[in-house]
Amino acid sequence: MLCRYAREMAGMFKPRMTSSREGITVLEDLRWRRWNGAVADVWHAACEAGAHGYYVAKDPRLFVVLERSGGGSDLKLSPGANEVVASRAEHHLTFVPAGMPLWSRIDAPMTIRHLDIHFDVDTLSSRIGEELDADRLSTPRLRFTDARMMSLARLIAAECMDGDGHHDLYGDGLIVALFIDLMQLARVPERKRGALAPWQLRRVTDFIEANCLRNIRLQELAELAELSQSYFSHAFKAATGLAPYQWHTQARLKRVQQMLAGDMPLTDIAAAAGFADQAHLTRVFRRAFGQTPGAWRRGLRAN
Structure with a gap:
């Protein structure tokens, strides 16, 4: 499955991540989809007590906990010289800016199914038709909750899990809607646009x-x-x-x-x-x- 993933991503936007982990076992084949401006993948893993991982990606990504059973975990980001340690409360979404390391540590055995969405910022900016706020793109958000974003994320995960799925435009729309919410983009004044020549x-x-x-x-x-x-x-x-x-x-x-x-x-x-x-x-x-x-x-x- 991972080999097919690499082949199909050749020449297209592809997530660029460095990672290492210990005590974490992947339970199922990777399920993933590529849309216009993002790649999304769903992982199902078992974690031992004391398991830990390190991840850093060259593109911003959203980490979404879909299901979890068992123990809890800590997340730690290191933006520059300052470290921020997440609370141990049960939340669902984490936004990690491009190039920002993330560490995780598991305190008791657990299983987790999670969705990773890797964003192609240039493409999404072009699709939305405006420049994106650099501060929002560079500001991490650890373990936050948002009902609408969670609903969109679950629909995206369902598309990854479904072998057939909907037309690509369906997933394209979900990605843009989620990204607009994530970047907190407001409606811009309507501009009069002409028809195609x-x-x-x-x-x-x-x-x-x-x-x-x-x-x-x-x-x-x-x-x-x-x-x-x-x-x-x-x-x-x-x-x-x-x-x-x-x-x-x-x-x-x-x-x-x-x-x-x-x-x-x-x-x-x-x-x-x-x-x-x-x-x-x-x-x-x-x-x-x-x-x-x-x-x-x-x-x-x-x-």
């Missing part, structure tokens, strides 16, 4: 049509239009009345309709069109057209 719209829609049977990342489309992701999303909707993912879904389903005109089995169509399975295709198709792919095919042949 004809050449931009043609270039983007042609690309979607040619690649509709695979997942298309918002970043790819924004780069084609030579715009930031945030500006592109608004400009595309202003030009078409649809969000980019909705246009993509429509193009994918039109291609499915073309395949249904032939004799390809529904299971093969679902695989070719990038759906998790036939049931997934059926749900999306019914929601769009009010009937199943099989019923649509029978109606086509009856005519």
Whole structure:
């Protein structure tokens, strides 16, 4: 699993962490997902009494305790010459700035399932469309609670654990929502944004049509239009009345309709069109057209 992780991350944003640990045993294979601006991974581990670990990452990360049973632990950060020791109270989230070491020590045997989210700050700043507060990015937050952020983190962890999961845009949205809460970003005054120019719209829609049977990342489309992701999303909707993912879904389903005109089995169509399975295709198709792919095919042949 870790080897596959390394291969798939080649040439893309990847967490850069140095760590050492003693008395900590990983109980399950690593579950992870990569989205536009972050990598998230879920770990399940058993810790002996006296176990300890040291971690330092080159990118900021959020550590989220999802489940814990047994003893407690101490966390210690060392920002510069000052040391801060966390209280032993049971909390759920810890934000660790880039380059800041973290030590953990376990006082009694326990098992823990936790989520790590590693943030690609440059990409997220571009997606949000504004510069991020350097002070907030460099200020640690130890074992804090936030109900909304915890709910978002659990949804992200569920996507990591689910072998199929939702469309990438679902996870992209969760990551941005969580990061906005984490950075405490307020709503900025609405700026009037125009629609895509004809050449931009043609270039983007042609690309979607040619690649509709695979997942298309918002970043790819924004780069084609030579715009930031945030500006592109608004400009595309202003030009078409649809969000980019909705246009993509429509193009994918039109291609499915073309395949249904032939004799390809529904299971093969679902695989070719990038759906998790036939049931997934059926749900999306019914929601769009009010009937199943099989019923649509029978109606086509009856005519």
